[in-house]
Amino acid sequence: MHTGISHSLDFDRDGKTLSHLSIPFSIDRSPYFQIKVPICLMRNGEGTSLLLMAGNHGDEYEGELCLAKLVRRLDPARVRGRVTILPMANVPAVMAAKRCSPLDGGNLNRAFPGDPSGTPTSRLANFLETDLFPRHDIVFDIHSGGTSMEHLPTALVERNADPERHRRGVELMRALCMPYGFVADNGQASPTSMGAARRAGAIGVSGEFGGGGTATVDTMAITARAIDNLLIALGLVDGPVVGAESMHSMPTRLLSLSRHSQGLYAARRGWFEPAVRVGDSVNAGQLAGWYHDLERLDLAEEALHFAENGIVLSRRLHTMCEAGDCLMQVAEPVET
Structure with missing residues (x-):
């Protein structure tokens, strides 16, 4: 009663069935609460x-x-x-x-x-x-x-x-x-x-x-x-x-x-300004953007560069970043 998931579905029944998966999870306002997944x-x-x-x-x-x-x-x-x-x-x-x-x-x-x-x-x-x-x-x-x-x-x-x-x-x-x-x-x-x-x-x-x-x-x-x-x-x-x-x-x-080197990651707290757009083709060593430290206005922004060739697959939307945040990903075109 307090573990697993329950349901009453018949997967072999023809027609349309609207139902829920029920996950028991006791919370403050409801000790026998169930999460209902449609x-x-x-x-x-x-x-x-x-x-x-x-x-x-x-x-x-x-x-x-x-x-x-x-x-x-x-x-x-x-x-x-x-x-x-x-x-x-x-x-x-x-x-x-x-x-x-x-x-x-x-x-x-x-x-x-x-x-x-x-x-x-x-x-x-x-x-x-x-x-x-x-x-x-x-x-x-x-x-x-x-x-x-x-x-x-x-x-x-x-x-x-x-x-x-x-x-x-x-x-x-x-x-x-x-x-x-x-x-x-x-x-x-x-x-x-x-x-x-x-x-x-x-x-x-x-x-x-x-x-x-x-x-x-x-x-x-x-x-x-x-x-x-x-x-x-x-x-x-x-x-x-x-x-x-x-x-x-x-x-x-x-x-x-397929490789961690296809990602560009923040190494510390800062603010990222991109130099390329999602969908752009880029080369290893090319400028990806600049990393600003708004808490140290005496320091120049740091230029960040791609480690791999490819197409920019994604970029972080939040400008403020913490160490470990992925700033951009570059995917490698595959010949088939």
Whole structure:
């Protein structure tokens, strides 16, 4: 009663089911409180099984809003197979508009494989990896830069040691028709949803669809198209559901992010002024920006330089920084 997650879902039932995953967590005002994570199942006979999730981080809105639209707009009669939708996976973080859960400080995308007897975030991660992900062929986890990052619109997969499964993951990533896609090397023990999907036997696809802690016309449109394109590519529906139209012709340029040296990090407290934009091509040794110390006005700003060639994938939006903050990332173009 005080551990794990409970639900009453029947994954083999045809039609549309709106329900909740319930995570018990005793709090001051309610000793038998349950965190209610909304979930929607749509099934129409046999076929591919797809899990769509957003709100892994609570301040990344494009996926949350698009999946809420999908819940309302998708008629299960149109579906061939099963679509499971988690619009707000980390509900406490979503409700607090924070990256991590205010209940336990948990970052869901660093919590896998989790613990069924742990904190709420850890219990949710464990349920996803050991129960929900294994029921699906494909897991699509939708992210954006959140309140602290501006991110190049990209699709994402983690490298899979199985060549055929890696090929399929890249194929589905390309099917989203994002302008860029990158392959992350996080290892077999990766604490992310994509690592969990791989360990669960599913093909994991993800992406960064915006940033700045807001939804824009452009980021909503590209997210909606990606969802529609994946649904169509998997044969689950026969046409767009969330967006006005699907996009089939845009080529995806592949990038790789696999080394710590591709990131630029603050080494002390200061204020960062960028010299390049997200999406710019840069070279090793090129000026990335300047680091100011506003508490020491007698000191000149420090010039910071890139360690690697590539394309600027993301930059920190908050100008004030502390030691350890990632200021920029540079992804390496991949020839295929």
